[in-house]
Amino acid sequence: MSFIDFNFYPLTAVLFVIIVLIQFLLKKKERLSNTVSKIILLCFSYLVMGLYDWRFCLCMTGG
Amino acid sequence: MHDRGVIITSFFPLAIEKAEGKKRSILTAAAVTVLVLILGVFKYFNFFMSTVMSTVGKTWTTLDIILPVGISFYIFSAIGYLLDVSWGMMPAEKNILDIALFLSFFPKQVCGPIIKGREFLPQLKENRRITLKNIEAGIQIFVFGLFKKLVLADHLGVFVNDVYHAPSAFGTLTVWWAVFSTMLQLYFDFSGYSDMAIGMAKIFGYDIPRNFNLPFTARNISEFWDRWHISLSSWLNIYLFNPITVSMNRKITDIPKEKRKKLKNLQMYAALLITFLISGIWHGAGFTFIVWGLCHGVWSVLHSMYSNYMKQHYKSFVKNKSKFLTVLDILLTFFTVNVIQVFFNSDSLGKAFNMLKCMFTLHDGINQPYTWSFFAYAVLIVSTLIAHFHNKEKRSIENTExxxxxxxxxxxxxxxxxxxxxxxxxxxxxxxxxxxxxxxx
Known part of the structure; x- marks a missing residue:
């Protein structure tokens, strides 16, 4: 899954909303908000990576 | 693969930072070797085994190894960070979360750019926030990239793939037109991705350095590599070319001065060749990429020899080059880069040579003046001119950015x-x- 896969966009929009919410809710706790944002970004990065590799697996096995 | 990469990139630098002298070098070498082995197994194992087996007259059944997304970019980022720590250019990062995010940050996952640890890790320490200003800039950069990819690169791809599939079915002019569209397709495809990555990172508050800077205005091969895939060129320069030349120079310190200068030049040429060879191998497991890398290497060496000679004997000519000659240099560089690109775009050496044969022999066939290529060239020329006239104070080709x-x-x-x-x-x-x-x- 990458920029030209259109499933990418709704997922990224959800990520965006989550991070905006975190930054808004933890406005006064900057360090915590930064750490939580980074954790979510990392999880999303692994999700994107996993989905990309999984799709590639399907292509290889003809699925 | 990614978790192993993160573990190596997290713990080795901490040990490297504490170690000194020989121990430090051994640890660095061990970490780099493990990372290179990971890349080797995933990317080159099948190629290596099939080459070895075919030389001994046996066949190799290709293993279904799934290449993890962006593995080459990932491993190069990790090696760069390890070497930075080992050379004392930055402290080792203690937070494994930051290392993991630096290596697998989603906008740059598929096609880079190769970010250096010293550029990205400090950003993770700051409290980067989503702001309206960043969204405004990021979304525009992203859409530029999307336009390059969907409108220009992908339409060019249809024509390029058709011609590369059966070049002998097309007339000579059409084959040349496809060759001149290939480099453009790659440029719009790759720089499109880079723009999207830069834009997406910007939306989330992070800065990724630019990967292209009007590469087709380059006046020679050296300048071309300063403007094309900048993150890879600078990586190769810092972590490969410079260490090779430094280690080679150490061996000739006790040689007389005059001889040493000649040897230094020879060493630089050797380092250039090695660097471009590795650049070719990095791009893909195949002889076409090796030949492509070597072509660029040989051309860089020739250019380096030529510019050294010109600087020594015709200093004023080099300094006061006319605009006409500068444009000629640009066109010559563009032409040569396009011809070499045939190796990059072909599936095998046989197909590449067949393509070259179709380019350099006159023959009839389908003639297709593909309109999207004209459109892409028009966009390229207009945007280059806009960039040229953008900064009124620096209106010279070498300053066009x-x-x-x-x-x-x-x-x-x-x-x-x-x-x-x-x-x-x-x-x-x-x-x-x-x-x-x-x-x-």
């Missing part, structure tokens, strides 16, 4: 232009089955 023409989206004019551009991308875009070319590396 690319930039993002960002608009103020708070105005009706800015917003209308932006939505018009989005609409143009959707209306003209190619929405067939497609991939990023550098995604397979």
């Amino acid at each position: 690319g930039f993002y023409p960002l608009m103020d989206l708070n105005t009706v004019k800015g917003l209308s232009c932006f939505f018009f551009f989005c609409g143009l991308t959707i209306c003209l875009g190619y929405f067939g089955e497609t991939q990023f070319i550098y995604g397979k590396f």
Whole structure:
């Protein structure tokens, strides 16, 4: 899954909303908000990576 | 693969930072070797085994090894960070979360750019926030990239793939037109991805350095590599070319001065060849990439020899080059880069030589003046001219630099232009089955 896969966009929009919410809710706790944002970004990065590799697996096995 | 990469990149630098002298070198070498082995197994194992087996007259059944997304970019980022720590250019990062995010940050996952640890890790320490200003800039940069990819690169790809599939079916002129479209397709595809990555990172508050800077205005091969895939060129320069030349120079300290100068030049040429060879191998497991890398290496060596000679004997000529000759240099560089690109774009050496044969022999066939190529060239020329006239104080070709023409989206004019551009991308875009070319590396 990458920029030209259109499933990418709704997922990224959800990520965006989550991070905006975190930054808004933890406005006064900057360090915590930064750490939580980074954790979510990392999880999303692994999700994107996993989905990309999984799709590639399907292509290889003809699925 | 990624978790192993993160573990190596997290714990080795901590040990490297504490170690000194020989122990430090051994630890660095061990970490780099493990990372290179990971890349080797995933990317080159099948190629290596099939080459070895075919030389001994046996066949090799290709193993279904799934190449993890962006593995080459990932491993190069990790090696760069390890070497930075080992050379004392930055402290080792203690937070494993930061290391993991630095290596696998989603916008740059598929095709880079290769970010250096010293550029990105400090950003993770700061409290980067999503702001309206960043969203405004990021979304515009992203849409530029999307336009390059969907409207320009993918349409060119249809024509290029057709001609590369059966070059002898097309007339000589069409084959040349396809060759001149290949480099353009790669440029719009890859720089499109880079723009999207830069834009997406910007939306989330992070800065990724630019990967292209008007590469087709380069006057020679050396300048071309300063402007094309900048993150890879600078990586190769810092972590490969410089260490090779330094280690070679150490061995000739007790040689007389005059001889030493000649030897230094020879060593530089050898280092150039090695660097470009590795650049070729990095791009893909195949002889076409090795030949492509070697061609660039040989050309760089020849250019380096020529410029050394000219600087020694015709200093004033080099300094006061006319505009006509400069344009000629640009065209010559563009032409040569396009011809060498045939190896990069072909599946095998046989197909590459067949393509070259079709280019350099006159023959009849389908003649197709593909309109999208004209459109892509028009976009390229107009945007280059805009960049050239952008900064009135620096109106010379060597100072021409690319930039993002960002608009103020708070105005009706800015917003209308932006939505018009989005609409143009959707209306003209190619929405067939497609991939990023550098995604397979």
